[in-house]
Amino acid sequence: MPEPLTPGELLALDRQHVWHPYGPMPGKAAPLLVGSASGVRLRLAEPVEGQDELVDGMSSWWSAVHGYNHPVLNDAAHGQLERMSHVMFGGLTHEPAVRLAKRLVDISPEPLQHVFLADSGSVSVEVAVKMCLQYWRSLGKPRKQRLLTWRGGYHGDTWQPMSVCDPDGGMHELWQGALPRQIFADAPPAGFDAAPDEAYAAHLRELIGRHAEELAAVIVEPVVQGAGGMSFHSPAYLRVLREACDEHGVLLVFDEIATGFGRTGALFAAEHAGVAPDVMCLGKALTGGYLTLAATLCTTAVADGISRGALPVLAHGPTFMGNPLAAAVADASISLLLSQDWGQEVKRIETGLRNGLAPAADLPGVREVRVLGAIGVVQLDHEVDMAAATRAAVREGVWLRPFRDLIYTMPPYITGDDDVARISAAVCAAAREG
Numbered sequence: 112m113p114e115p116l117t118p119g120e121l122l123a124l125d126r127q128h129v130w131h132p133y134g135p136m137p138g139k140a141a142p143l144l145v146g147s148a149s150g151v152r153l154r155l156a157e158p159v160e161g162q163d164e165l166v167d168g169m170s171s172w173w174s175a176v177h178g179y180n181h182p183v184l185n186d187a188a189h190g191q192l193e194r195m196s197h198v199m200f201g202g203l204t205h206e207p208a209v210r211l212a213k214r215l216v217d218i219s220p221e222p223l224q225h226v227f228l229a230d231s232g233s234v235s236v237e238v239a240v241k242m243c244l245q246y247w248r249s250l251g252k253p254r255k256q257r258l259l260t261w262r263g264g265y266h267g268d269t270w271q272p273m274s275v276c277d278p279d280g281g282m283h284e285l286w287q288g289a290l291p292r293q294i295f296a297d298a299p300p301a302g303f304d305a306a307p308d309e310a311y312a313a314h315l316r317e318l319i320g321r322h323a324e325e326l327a328a329v330i331v332e333p334v335v336q337g338a339g340g341m342s343f344h345s346p347a348y349l350r351v352l353r354e355a356c357d358e359h360g361v362l363l364v365f366d367e368i369a370t371g372f373g374r375t376g377a378l379f380a381a382e383h384a385g386v387a388p389d390v391m392c393l394g395k396a397l398t399g400g401y402l403t404l405a406a407t408l409c410t411t412a413v414a415d416g417i418s419r420g421a422l423p424v425l426a427h428g429p430t431f432m433g434n435p436l437a438a439a440v441a442d443a444s445i446s447l448l449l450s451q452d453w454g455q456e457v458k459r460i461e462t463g464l465r466n467g468l469a470p471a472a473d474l475p476g477v478r479e480v481r482v483l484g485a486i487g488v489v490q491l492d493h494e495v496d497m498a499a500a501t502r503a504a505v506r507e508g509v510w511l512r513p514f515r516d517l518i519y520t521m522p523p524y525i526t527g528d529d530d531v532a533r534i535s536a537a538v539c540a541a542a543r544e545g
């Protein structure tokens with residue numbers, strides 16, 4: 112065993128050597144040191160604000176839908192570990208990857224039949240983009256290599272995904288000019304239940320029609336735009352995109368990395384609209400938050416198109432493609448999800464968040480409170496004071512990670528009613544202090 116390090120030593124080394132997401136080097140704000148996690152609780156290595164454990168309102172960036180240290184997922188991981196943690200996927204295959212792929216085909220919208228297993232959400236978006244561009248190249252239309260999206264989106268931090276993130280005010284604004292230049296529609300009008308705006312639908316149709324010659328694909332997050340602003344829109348616009356893409360010969364990609372596996376109240380957000388994309392990206396909750404894994408699914412038409420090209424293969428193959436450990440846990444996580452009335456759990460959390468967050472609407476500085484499925488959002492009329500808001504939540508015994516003007520929660524589906532109430536109270540406290 113290595114020499115144990117004290118919490119103080121760990122935090123000092125962390126600050127000196129370790130990058131954190133979107134962080135400076137050396138680090139500024141001290142992260143909380145987590146020793147273990149179980150159920151919906153993170154146990155801190157040393158108490159902070161008098162708390163030695165925190166109810167997790169974030170599901171570790173929306174992935175840990177079953178909570179932590181779940182016996183079923185632990186068993187799946189242990190069992191697979193005894194067989195093999197990893198083997199290469201070139202020239203070899205294995206049961207966990209085959210089972211998972213078949214399962215994803217079975218539960219996703221019907222036309223999606225083929226699965227590329229990638230190692231992170233951003234990579235699955237890169238693969239989706241490559242699929243679309245290569246499809247048109249293979250069909251002799253190499254000019255079709257741009258993407259269209261609507262503003263307010265987020266698709267990851269690698270190069271192609273960054274090019275379709277919201278170009279203004281987001282984390283990737285710095286790279287304007289260096290990134291491929293894509294085509295941006297206005298952000299979709301807000302409100303899941305709002306009546307569709309005909310003028311906006313016409314705007315989408317016009318833009319897709321005008322750029323059809325150079326468009327490979329339209330890529331959007333269906334129903335919920337996550338890290339780009341936690342906003343909800345009417346599923347009707349997804350039907351508009353589907354129709355316009357079909358009419359003008361453009362592929363449609365749904366990035367369901369945040370929305371997949373029940374978060375919005377449907378297993379996949381595409382189901383709210385009753386349309387299927389040509390390509391779909393999954394990630395985050397895919398392994399129940401245990402391991403990094405993502406998937407890009409496509410239709411047989413897309414796969415066939417690629418196979419007809421001068422280069423009849425999809426030239427992509429990460430070292431850890433199809434990782435058996437991650438695939439086995441993902442399959443167990445999906446089984447676990449489907450073995451229960453997950454829709455009822457998400458509804459229960461939705462009701463709890465609606466009740467618990469309602470008081471926030473009356474707080475000074477709050478612009479809007481919105482809830483959809485197991486997603487609760489309080490939007491301020493100013494940039495949140497992240498340190499103050501986080502501290503306020505920790506004082507309530509809850510872990511939240513606000514950003515921009517948003518204090519939000521996406522709790523694990525196993526969060527009990529009392530803990531949903533506690534998370535809601537913490538969001539309100541964070542809104543008051545932030």
Ligand SMILES: *Cc1c(COP(=O)(O)O)cnc(C)c1O
Nearest residue numbers: 231232233265266267337368369
């Ligand atoms: C998180 C996210 C990504 C990126 O996934 P990573 O695993 O962080 O690379 C892409 N798209 C959406 C919608 C996401 O929420």
